[in-house]
Amino acid sequence: MKSELEVFREYVRQRGLRWTQERKLILQKIFEIHEHFDVDSLHWLLKQNGVKVSKASIYRALPLFIDCGLVREVDFSDGHWHYEHIYGHKHHNHMKCLGCGEVREFEEPILAQVDQRLTQEYGYSVVFHQLEVRGYCPACQKAGEETRAR
Amino acid sequence: MKSELEVFREYVRQRGLRWTQERKLILQKIFEIHEHFDVDSLHWLLKQNGVKVSKASIYRALPLFIDCGLVREVDFSDGHWHYEHIYGHKHHNHMKCLGCGEVREFEEPILAQVDQRLTQEYGYSVVFHQLEVRGYCPACQKAGEETRAR
DNA sequence: ATCATTGCAAAAGCTTTGCATAAGA
DNA sequence: TCTTATGCAAAGCTTTTGCAATGAT
Numbered sequence: 001m002k003s004e005l006e007v008f009r010e011y012v013r014q015r016g017l018r019w020t021q022e023r024k025l026i027l028q029k030i031f032e033i034h035e036h037f038d039v040d041s042l043h044w045l046l047k048q049n050g051v052k053v054s055k056a057s058i059y060r061a062l063p064l065f066i067d068c069g070l071v072r073e074v075d076f077s078d079g080h081w082h083y084e085h086i087y088g089h090k091h092h093n094h095m096k097c098l099g100c101g102e103v104r105e106f107e108e109p110i111l112a113q114v115d116q117r118l119t120q121e122y123g124y125s126v127v128f129h130q131l132e133v134r135g136y137c138p139a140c141q142k143a144g145e146e147t148r149a150r
Numbered sequence: 151m152k153s154e155l156e157v158f159r160e161y162v163r164q165r166g167l168r169w170t171q172e173r174k175l176i177l178q179k180i181f182e183i184h185e186h187f188d189v190d191s192l193h194w195l196l197k198q199n200g201v202k203v204s205k206a207s208i209y210r211a212l213p214l215f216i217d218c219g220l221v222r223e224v225d226f227s228d229g230h231w232h233y234e235h236i237y238g239h240k241h242h243n244h245m246k247c248l249g250c251g252e253v254r255e256f257e258e259p260i261l262a263q264v265d266q267r268l269t270q271e272y273g274y275s276v277v278f279h280q281l282e283v284r285g286y287c288p289a290c291q292k293a294g295e296e297t298r299a300r
Numbered sequence: 301a302t303c304a305t306t307g308c309a310a311a312a313g314c315t316t317t318g319c320a321t322a323a324g325a
Numbered sequence: 326t327c328t329t330a331t332g333c334a335a336a337g338c339t340t341t342t343g344c345a346a347t348g349a350t
Contacts, residue, residue: 020329055314056316059315075225080315110263114281129281172305190339229314229339
């Protein structure tokens, strides 16, 4: 399997774009983060590592990473964008606790059937899907019950 | 079944908030729109009807409508929020064409099983979920084939 | 008479963009 | 050498907020 750097390098070449240090460093960092991130935290992390890259470059690089399937946007409904690397990972969905805000990932094989049905029933060609679940984790449910009991 | 106005009136009363003309007018308009909307278009529509309500009031009212389950946020990944009324509607998901941008709604009963599994397996209490699908509609697939053939 | 709500305008995010400089190809 | 990419700062958007005035209870 190609590494994410190779994938991007190839993408860049095919498009007549340029393989730059900045893009390499950003991409490497993204694949070191095994969580979701936003532009601000990514920029901060790079800074911590002594890597000087402007936010503007991050903002300009992300659409490219997304376009070649290395990264995807994640919607956490909090007013700005979050991202995660997806290349080499199984597809997963998010379940965010409305109490503590913790995000948990889970896999759901059944969703393949949904894609299939959309293809058969609507002639739709599915590129990707994202299932976002909101609710309460066991700890927050318990906390809620105690609060209500008072 | 209670009307959306009654639902909101009750919610407002229970919370010691106030039932105002502005909130009533905004809510009525939202339930007249049988599509997705954003703050700007909602504001514009109200204006067209000679209703003077500031955007600030819309921004302040929406979280209340969401909180009492009348409205939900929709993520179309285009940099700002979209909304739709959900009270009295079956749960549905969105499939947005990456070609023409058209949004189509569809129901997917299988997702109830997903909620169930999250409850049983993780002890999670699901409040709601949203499945967003991206791909190409039949027309855009065809257009794409023609373009590539040239 | 209270106190929440409104409208306005200013402020606050986050993201994009223009432009001169740097650096891949 | 020819362009694309970068960094900076400014501009752009959407959304939020402070405050005086208004209006609901």
